[in-house]
Amino acid sequence: MIRNYSRTFHWGRLVSALLLATLLAPAAQAQAPLPDSLKPTPGVYRHALRLDVGGILARNLASSGLGNSGILMPLLLGYERQLRPRLSANAEVLVNGGSPEERAWGLAAQGRYYYYQGRQTGLVGLYAAPTLSYRGIQQESGYGPEVVRRKLGGVGVLLGAQLPLGAQRRFLLDVSGGLMSWTRIGQDKIQNYRRGGGYYEEETYYENGSVFDGRISLGYRF
Template identity: 55%
Template sequence: MIRNSSRIFRPGWWLAALLLSAVPALPALAQTAPDTTAPARVGLRHALRLDVGGILLRNVAYNALNTDTRLLLPVLVGYEQQLGRRSSGSVEVLLNGGQPTERTSGVALQGRYYLYQGRQTGLAGVYVAPTLGYRGVKQNAYYNAYNENRKLGGAGVLLGAQLPLGHQSRFLLDVAGGIMTWRRLNKSPYAGTPGYYDTGTYYEENGAVFDGRLSLGYRF
């Protein structure tokens, strides 16, 4: 009986020994096998920008035309995300814009299509950018006894170029210029009040105005 039982279990021992001998080779096999579940490498699809040109131009223009010298700090920041191979969407936020008697803030939505990229990829190249904007303007003119908060809507298009500052650099230079048209969205609560004088904002008085950017950015 003992001899017969050993014959029955002997093939099981051989199978166990074969499996144990294959265990050391499994890690090496796992290392050499291609990882089909690993995600593909994604490029630099996001960018943050600060408009430094607006700060410089606003200070130069105001202090050249006024005797009360001031330091103006308009803040225009933008965030851009790549949507397609040549297209992206962007949002911009403006804070502390305008001048002391006409402070502005607002937001803009921008779609970009990169017309020419050369050897660049992602958020770089020459682009055209249709833009929709909103501006809130707080007026406090010395010649008007009524302070007003005006709401303006605008639409236009910009043509620009966004390029990395160096080969494969994450830092960007964005230069753009175009035309925006603005219309008032709300009515003055003081209309018809004695002594009220409707002083239109810069946007309203000029209708179509130049809009430009000289921004430094970082893509990631």
Template identity: 55%
Template sequence: MAVLLSVVSLFQGQAHAQTTPSQDQPARPEYHNAVRLDVGGILARNVAYNALNNNPQMLLPLLFGYERQLGPRVSGNAEVLLNGGEPEERLSGVALQGRYYYFQGRKTGLNGFYVAPTVSYRAVRQLYYYGTSQERRKLGGAGMLLGAQVPLGSRLLLDVSGGVMTWGRLDRQSTDEAASGAYHYDNKTFYERNKSVFDGRLSLGYRF
């Protein structure tokens, strides 16, 4: 009888273990990709341009980024710029960036403080100061950014970075530019006049 009761108790214990839900919380999924839009660039460009211009305009520079995790602390990042600059100096281009997350706390993946060497290309379409002719230039830049990327909930991201980029012209002076130079027109772009400039991001992203 005692043996029979022991067997029944054993089966009841197994059945209870199978029907009782586990108390362990499921592990959070790890995300290895992210897409971002630089909203800070849109705000900064509009404030800077309209504060110094008597004819206010709505500017919409679109800087999109895609990031892919390549290792525990390393990722690659590609950016595309559309409709950048100002009405008299339009910009478009691409950039490649490597990121090293040197401090992540207890979290992993596309999260934490990072350092990011960056190379960039910009195509510039510029109006002459005293005419309607357009001038096109190609610029190359290289620099370093420091930043931090933090999650906002499970999938949203906030990315903030700043650094210095050094720029130079890649193409040669055209015939039209040489002719305009005879009349002392200064058609150098903002990047050519300043060489080394601040570059920053305030982006919202989505990871997947």
């Protein structure tokens, strides 16, 4: 009997080639770069919420150093919205600020320009922030029962850095510092005023020329 070895060899080579191609196909697909259209795009975050934790710590340390008891909880909340790639608008609300003798609350409007972001985008980087602020002050007199209510307006500039945290880079650390100048708005309102007893006018912390203002905040962008 004569066997056709050439035909058998031909089919053997074809089967071997198919098996080899099947084994190498997954590896080739894993190494091949994805088209740009299929690559995951980084998240675009145009909003951020922040809480100033540095102010809480600083106020309590200062109060403790002066021998005062109790815990102060000044809450400074901020909301930021991106307007352009490097420009944003920021609004802040202060509740229960100041010291036990000088309570403060208020609002602030801030524009931020991110002058250096590196390869990052979306409310992160080094920034300069012109700021307009309003403060309402309730001050207890150290020389009598009077309680003074005063309104102040402030203007200044803060320099800072906002950095992303976490695996998804949604959390933020915001650190800033600068100078603010304050002036009185309108007339003081005095409670418990003693007629004929005189009144000693005390200046608030803000009314000492240009004063330092800063933030150490934790935030979340979305």
